[in-house]
Amino acid sequence: MSLKPSISKGTKDYLPDDLGKRDYLKKILRETFEIFGFLPIETPSFERSETLIGKYGEDGDRLIFKILNSGDKLKKADIESFNEEDMGRFSNSLSEKALRYDLTVPLARFVSQHRNEISFPFRRYQMQNVWRADRPQKGRFQEFLQCDVDILGNRSIIQEVEIILMCEHIFSRLNLKNISINLNHRKILEGIAILIGAKDKFLKLTSSLDKLEKIGKDGVIKELRTYRFSKKSIDSLTPFIDLKGNFKSKIDFLSSRLKEIEVANEGLDELSSIHDKITKYKLNSISVNFDITLARGLDYYTGLILEVLPTKNEFDFGSIAGGGRYDNLTDFFGLKETSGFGISFGFDRICLILEKLELFPKDLLKSSKIMFVNFDDHITEDCLQKIVKLREKDIPCEIYPTKSKLKKQLDYANQRKIPFVVMIGPDEFSKKEFIIKNMETGTQSVFKTINLIDEIMKLI
Amino acid sequence: MSLKPSISKGTKDYLPDDLGKRDYLKKILRETFEIFGFLPIETPSFERSETLIGKYGEDGDRLIFKILNSGDKLKKADIESFNEEDMGRFSNSLSEKALRYDLTVPLARFVSQHRNEISFPFRRYQMQNVWRADRPQKGRFQEFLQCDVDILGNRSIIQEVEIILMCEHIFSRLNLKNISINLNHRKILEGIAILIGAKDKFLKLTSSLDKLEKIGKDGVIKELRTYRFSKKSIDSLTPFIDLKGNFKSKIDFLSSRLKEIEVANEGLDELSSIHDKITKYKLNSISVNFDITLARGLDYYTGLILEVLPTKNEFDFGSIAGGGRYDNLTDFFGLKETSGFGISFGFDRICLILEKLELFPKDLLKSSKIMFVNFDDHITEDCLQKIVKLREKDIPCEIYPTKSKLKKQLDYANQRKIPFVVMIGPDEFSKKEFIIKNMETGTQSVFKTINLIDEIMKLI
Numbered sequence: 001m002s003l004k005p006s007i008s009k010g011t012k013d014y015l016p017d018d019l020g021k022r023d024y025l026k027k028i029l030r031e032t033f034e035i036f037g038f039l040p041i042e043t044p045s046f047e048r049s050e051t052l053i054g055k056y057g058e059d060g061d062r063l064i065f066k067i068l069n070s071g072d073k074l075k076k077a078d079i080e081s082f083n084e085e086d087m088g089r090f091s092n093s094l095s096e097k098a099l100r101y102d103l104t105v106p107l108a109r110f111v112s113q114h115r116n117e118i119s120f121p122f123r124r125y126q127m128q129n130v131w132r133a134d135r136p137q138k139g140r141f142q143e144f145l146q147c148d149v150d151i152l153g154n155r156s157i158i159q160e161v162e163i164i165l166m167c168e169h170i171f172s173r174l175n176l177k178n179i180s181i182n183l184n185h186r187k188i189l190e191g192i193a194i195l196i197g198a199k200d201k202f203l204k205l206t207s208s209l210d211k212l213e214k215i216g217k218d219g220v221i222k223e224l225r226t227y228r229f230s231k232k233s234i235d236s237l238t239p240f241i242d243l244k245g246n247f248k249s250k251i252d253f254l255s256s257r258l259k260e261i262e263v264a265n266e267g268l269d270e271l272s273s274i275h276d277k278i279t280k281y282k283l284n285s286i287s288v289n290f291d292i293t294l295a296r297g298l299d300y301y302t303g304l305i306l307e308v309l310p311t312k313n314e315f316d317f318g319s320i321a322g323g324g325r326y327d328n329l330t331d332f333f334g335l336k337e338t339s340g341f342g343i344s345f346g347f348d349r350i351c352l353i354l355e356k357l358e359l360f361p362k363d364l365l366k367s368s369k370i371m372f373v374n375f376d377d378h379i380t381e382d383c384l385q386k387i388v389k390l391r392e393k394d395i396p397c398e399i400y401p402t403k404s405k406l407k408k409q410l411d412y413a414n415q416r417k418i419p420f421v422v423m424i425g426p427d428e429f430s431k432k433e434f435i436i437k438n439m440e441t442g443t444q445s446v447f448k449t450i451n452l453i454d455e456i457m458k459l460i
Numbered sequence: 461m462s463l464k465p466s467i468s469k470g471t472k473d474y475l476p477d478d479l480g481k482r483d484y485l486k487k488i489l490r491e492t493f494e495i496f497g498f499l500p501i502e503t504p505s506f507e508r509s510e511t512l513i514g515k516y517g518e519d520g521d522r523l524i525f526k527i528l529n530s531g532d533k534l535k536k537a538d539i540e541s542f543n544e545e546d547m548g549r550f551s552n553s554l555s556e557k558a559l560r561y562d563l564t565v566p567l568a569r570f571v572s573q574h575r576n577e578i579s580f581p582f583r584r585y586q587m588q589n590v591w592r593a594d595r596p597q598k599g600r601f602q603e604f605l606q607c608d609v610d611i612l613g614n615r616s617i618i619q620e621v622e623i624i625l626m627c628e629h630i631f632s633r634l635n636l637k638n639i640s641i642n643l644n645h646r647k648i649l650e651g652i653a654i655l656i657g658a659k660d661k662f663l664k665l666t667s668s669l670d671k672l673e674k675i676g677k678d679g680v681i682k683e684l685r686t687y688r689f690s691k692k693s694i695d696s697l698t699p700f701i702d703l704k705g706n707f708k709s710k711i712d713f714l715s716s717r718l719k720e721i722e723v724a725n726e727g728l729d730e731l732s733s734i735h736d737k738i739t740k741y742k743l744n745s746i747s748v749n750f751d752i753t754l755a756r757g758l759d760y761y762t763g764l765i766l767e768v769l770p771t772k773n774e775f776d777f778g779s780i781a782g783g784g785r786y787d788n789l790t791d792f793f794g795l796k797e798t799s800g801f802g803i804s805f806g807f808d809r810i811c812l813i814l815e816k817l818e819l820f821p822k823d824l825l826k827s828s829k830i831m832f833v834n835f836d837d838h839i840t841e842d843c844l845q846k847i848v849k850l851r852e853k854d855i856p857c858e859i860y861p862t863k864s865k866l867k868k869q870l871d872y873a874n875q876r877k878i879p880f881v882v883m884i885g886p887d888e889f890s891k892k893e894f895i896i897k898n899m900e901t902g903t904q905s906v907f908k909t910i911n912l913i914d915e916i917m918k919l920i
Contacts, residue, residue: 109467161844
């Protein structure tokens with residue numbers, strides 16, 4: 001009895017065509033990261049559970065894939081907790097390690113662990129898969145590639161400026177125009193929370209504000225009411241939700257409203273200074289905006305918060321990159337005062353956009369450039385000798401492995417998108433000639449075998 | 461309280477230096493695979509358990525990492541089996557998916573599932589991590605990269621010849637000489653089993669023979685005795701264990717001894733024909749040998765078996781690549797008659813050899829080529845403008861983010877192995893000049909700022 005072949009839901013196979021495109025995007029990201037002075041690191045796919053659990057909030061923790069203990073360790077299963085229906089404890093007793101949920105916590109662990117082997121400021125990029133036990137949705141997978149760039153060990157806002165310039169560089173190379181980079185600052189949000197008298201409900205405030213796009217102003221207000229924000233709080237918040245205008249005018253409005261609140265002023269100064277620096281560059285692909293509702297849900301940001309998305313969002317998803325400044329991420333692991341700034345690119349979403357806008361170059365598939373037709377064992381041996389020579393010249397080529405019918409062999413070349421086919425039948429062989437067939441046009445040309453390498457080099 | 465940062469045992473962090481080397485090897489493998497007409501695929505890190513379990517023998521199955529069910533599914537835990545100490549059943553009730561153990565079974569699943577989207581013969585390569593719950597040892601990790609190349613859907617021995625030629629191509633490009641490729645054939649081993657009257661104990665015979673190198677002839681004989689091989693069987697096996705000589709003489713010896721046994725003749729014909737074809741090529745890095753004891757433990761091989769190892773094995777490990785012909789691997793998934801031949805390269809072991817023999821090129825680290833010293837906010841803005849221009853010309857560069865002491869900034873450049881440092885102090889800035897310092901020689905030169913891009917382009 002045979003098994004119906006299928007994959008686990010929320011995962012995906014990549015065929016050669018897909019990988020041609022993904023490699024193109026990977027290459028551009030990797031090259032840009034390196035041009036900006038970032039170096040690669042890689043961390044293990046699974047980490048000790050205590051490294052990951054408790055860093056992503058309750059919702060995040062639930063989505064971490066745990067690895068089941070094996071052997072004798074499985075005997076330590078806490079059956080009592082199962083009987084008490086305490087599934088959290090039961091599950092912890094069955095597992096000691098878990099799959100990477102993002103690249104940020106592993107980075108914090110890495111930097112703390114290798115602090116004496118690396119030099120600060122530490123500029124690193126990392127392109128590795130992460131896993132989340134999310135309910136699978138269209139375009140959302142349980143395994144996906146994250147591409148993160150971070151600088152740790154320095155507070156200068158040059159980092160923020162550089163990362164924004166890097167976005168311009170990447171999207172220009174991808175020919176992707178109309179990309180919005182929305183900025184906000186944690187300290188401005190804190191200032192607003194203080195002003196409206198809701199300092200103790202800061203996280204509830206920001207998580208509601210973050211949903212403005214999705215649930216609208218009324219939705220936000222309704223949610224704040226359920227969180228027991230006072231009418232007065234909500235009324236004083238309204239002008240901030242309604243805030244319109246360009247970057248400068250928003251800064252001016254906030255500066256006047258929040259002028260008494262020191263933390264807000266710090267945030268406004270920094271944000272305005274970053275914006276001033278950025279405006280000195282000619283930006284073709286990105287525009288930089290100030291979005292006072294942006295919070296990005298993550299509690300560990302302490303300064304600038306940033307989100308990247310297509311301006312005309314005809315795609316069914318939000319941001320294609322996001323990041324921010326964090327001051328205390330390595331504290332967990334005993335490394336203090338290591339402020340960092342980073343951005344994470346959503347690889348799959350960028351792929352989807354390039355696909356939809358037809359921005360992938362043609363011919364990304366690295367198929368053989370030449371296929372030799374297989375006519376006869378004797379001739380085949382001779383062809384293989386020539387193939388070896390072509391390969392020494394880095395020309396991808398192959399021979400059809402069996403003497404199948406010509407049509408079948410040519411069909412294979414077609415399906416594989418091989419542009420040229422070399423035919424040496426017994427006739428050609430005796431005349432020391434060969435035929436090259438252009439698979440796109442169908443035209444055939446005859447040459448002397450002695451010139452085979454040269455003629456093929458001319459074609460490719 | 462902070463957590464001591466550490467990783468799960470059997471896993472490894474890769475620092476930028478490591479990755480420079482690994483990328484070099486990956487690139488050579490990838491390019492060679494493509495020159496030989498292979499296309500990449502990728503499969504998910506985890507598969508449904510039923511896809512993997514039962515394909516690797518009992519020992520293999522035990523080493524598969526299982527992923528713990530979460531949410532409501534965890535409530536289906538089979539506590540009865542725990543109480544009965546049936547840990548296999550208990551563990552199966554807790555998990556529905558498992559991490560990839562190799563790339564071969566996922567390939568069989570992939571080819572069966574996508575049979576209508578791909579063209580046969582299907583030439584694919586795959587470079588992805590696999591995970592095994594092995595006891596961690598020196599140079600042996602629970603997560604490691606496998607690089608597999610397979611051709612499915614064709615029985616021609618051109619595949620075997622091509623894969624061997626591909627090994628020559630790879631090891632030549634790596635400047636790695638003295639590589640042995642040991643061949644054997646499943647059908648010859650079957651013939652021997654028939655001849656010595658041990659056809660029903662075939663797997664025990666081959667697994668013992670496979671240990672000859674490790675436990676010696678006496679060890680093999682002792683083991684066969686414990687498996688209740690008769691004295692007569694063992695006596696008739698001895699000449700095969702003692703077999704010496706070159707490829708041709710071994711074939712001749714076996715042909716005379718096994719001439720009555722049809723299956724053996726098929727194997728000998730095929731092996732000898734593959735060898736004949738190979739000898740027509742000039743081989744610089746590899747030598748091809750016949751090792752009658754080679755079995756590679758895997759039951760799914762049906763034809764040629766192949767193992768690659770350094771001839772002077774001064775390394776603490778065996779093969780650096782291995783593979784074989786398999787006829788029925790996709791049968792599990794309902795795809796019949798899809799014979800394949802493949803090889804798997806042990807990436808980490810090849811890395812270790814290149815490291816030990818100092819065969820990695822220098823300068824694999826892709827650090828910035830230029831670092832601008834940070835003197836003053838005003839000058840820094842000007843430097844950043846120049847950096848943007850350099851980056852547009854694909855020159856990796858960066859600016860030190862803060863006005864730290866010059867020594868600290870130069871130390872950073874040194875640690876990062878950045879070859880050139882640009883210095884524009886207030887003096888230089890007013891004179892419209894800049895200094896380039898060669899970090900290796902320590903020499904400094906002064907140029908006009910207007911020529912900055914050109915002067916730097918000349919250096920790099």
